[in-house]
Amino acid sequence: xxxxxxxxxxxxxxxxxxxxxxxxxxxxxxxxxxxxxxxxxxxxxxxxxxxxxxxxxxxxxxxxxxxxxxxxxxxxxxxxxxxxxxxxxxxxxxx
Amino acid sequence: xxxxxxxxxxxxxxxxxxxxxxxxxxxxxxxxxxxxxxxxxxxxxxxxxxxxxxxxxxxxxxxxxxxxxxxxxxxxxxxxxxxxxxxxxxxxxxx
Amino acid sequence: xxxxxxxxxxxxxxxxxxxxxxxxxxxxxxxxxxxxxxxxxxxxxxxxxxxxxxxxxxxxxxxxxxxxxxxxxxxxxxxxxxxxxxxxxxxxxxxxxxxxxxxxxxxxxxxxxxxxxxxxxxxxxxxxxxxxxxxxxxxxxxxxxxxxxxxxxxxxxxxxxxxxxxxxxxxxxxxxxxxxxxxxxxxxxxxxxxxxxxxxxxxxxxxxxxxxxxxxxxxxxxxxxxxxxxxxxxxxxxxxxxxxxxxxxxxxxxxxxxxxxxxxxxxxxxxxxxxxxxxxxxxxxxxxxxxxxxxxxxxxxxxxxxxxxxxxxxxxxxxx
Numbered sequence: 001x002x003x004x005x006x007x008x009x010x011x012x013x014x015x016x017x018x019x020x021x022x023x024x025x026x027x028x029x030x031x032x033x034x035x036x037x038x039x040x041x042x043x044x045x046x047x048x049x050x051x052x053x054x055x056x057x058x059x060x061x062x063x064x065x066x067x068x069x070x071x072x073x074x075x076x077x078x079x080x081x082x083x084x085x086x087x088x089x090x091x092x093x094x095x
Numbered sequence: 096x097x098x099x100x101x102x103x104x105x106x107x108x109x110x111x112x113x114x115x116x117x118x119x120x121x122x123x124x125x126x127x128x129x130x131x132x133x134x135x136x137x138x139x140x141x142x143x144x145x146x147x148x149x150x151x152x153x154x155x156x157x158x159x160x161x162x163x164x165x166x167x168x169x170x171x172x173x174x175x176x177x178x179x180x181x182x183x184x185x186x187x188x189x190x
Numbered sequence: 191x192x193x194x195x196x197x198x199x200x201x202x203x204x205x206x207x208x209x210x211x212x213x214x215x216x217x218x219x220x221x222x223x224x225x226x227x228x229x230x231x232x233x234x235x236x237x238x239x240x241x242x243x244x245x246x247x248x249x250x251x252x253x254x255x256x257x258x259x260x261x262x263x264x265x266x267x268x269x270x271x272x273x274x275x276x277x278x279x280x281x282x283x284x285x286x287x288x289x290x291x292x293x294x295x296x297x298x299x300x301x302x303x304x305x306x307x308x309x310x311x312x313x314x315x316x317x318x319x320x321x322x323x324x325x326x327x328x329x330x331x332x333x334x335x336x337x338x339x340x341x342x343x344x345x346x347x348x349x350x351x352x353x354x355x356x357x358x359x360x361x362x363x364x365x366x367x368x369x370x371x372x373x374x375x376x377x378x379x380x381x382x383x384x385x386x387x388x389x390x391x392x393x394x395x396x397x398x399x400x401x402x403x404x405x406x407x408x409x410x411x412x413x414x415x416x417x418x419x420x421x422x423x424x425x426x427x428x429x430x431x432x433x434x435x436x437x438x439x440x441x442x443x444x445x446x447x448x449x450x451x452x453x454x455x456x457x458x459x460x461x462x463x464x465x466x467x468x469x470x471x472x473x474x475x476x477x478x479x480x481x482x483x484x485x486x487x488x489x490x491x492x493x494x495x496x497x498x499x500x501x502x503x504x505x506x507x508x509x510x
Binding site: 020027030034037053058060068074076079083085 | 191192195196198199202203206209210213221222225226228229232233235236238239241244247248251252254256259260262264267367369373376380383385389391394398399400404408411414415418419421443
């Protein structure tokens, strides 16, 4: 998985740093999901996790050498909008 | 070397991801938060995808990565539109 | 250095997961809980990917992030927003929290203990040795559709039973709000794309992560999107065909099983030469059934005209 040559392990270290930074931004988005006064605020955090997740999966595909993770990223990208549509098109009844 | 270019691209994209999530947290209004989120989605993911494309040897997977990015762009645009619409509706209905 | 970084990545993932799980369970506002639950589904997909389990990551992404999200959001939209709060007493909260904490500690200890035990005979080695006769090269599909096919058959039966319960209890929920032109425009090209991807996942399941459940859930997501963007489209369903599609998966599965029983003296014992083709046939039928089932579950009940048995709704129907 992690080869011994110098260039690939520097690459791996750099990509792992990238993963950590991405997870950090997910954390920050999560705070908004916890706080966000309105539903739309919370849902924006879900969108952030979706796109951040795609980025994380792309990087993991390279680091772990699993090309199948591109399919998972593709699926996340395709379904990112279905959740939003479900939220906005299903109206809670107001009385 | 291609590896360094790729890492540069990924970290450049991460800058936008991070600033997008900080914007999501610190901006005052749900609409400005959506705006910040869109930057993370579009530009952040664009550069991360570019970096991963540089690292991925298979052409088929590269095409898949471009498709993923295009789908996220479309999903992000429509999602922002729908969520903003819902937020507007909520303000008008005053619940 | 690399180990430290991986440890950091893993710890952050675990902390994120615990934070999401805790806040989901402890939220009194159900809308917030549902949103956090969807986020947790996405995070779980990432975690499965990190654990090098792409099949699980794929399933979790489609079902947890896509279909479950839509199902939950539609379910709570039936209630007025002011009523969506939890009414548990603080004592009950305390009991549940203590119990959950104890369970978490117990399972963490169990996993830790298991990781430190000596290696026995690894199940993955046994599976890998049998792959050549299984008819597929993806070990997950081999296990699901060949070695443990009976379990999958029963899983399909469980899904069907759940859908039957939904159909018995309710009529379909009210049509959703009018959709924007932007949504309709996007749906027009996204739904075909989702259908094609579903077919791709079904086909690729033989040699790469994918398979019937992922493909079926993806197809269901496509139908859900269609239903949300064009709220009256359910009136065009051929309800007789829908019934057939619901049971097609189990029917095909049992048919193949019985045929193999007559050929090989055992229910669902595939002849190795035909195994690949049989698996593909079963998976195709299962995909369609799972998609129909999840779509009906999303719709929430009997579509219009279900009881009268009309095939298609016309303007003035009065079956009598």
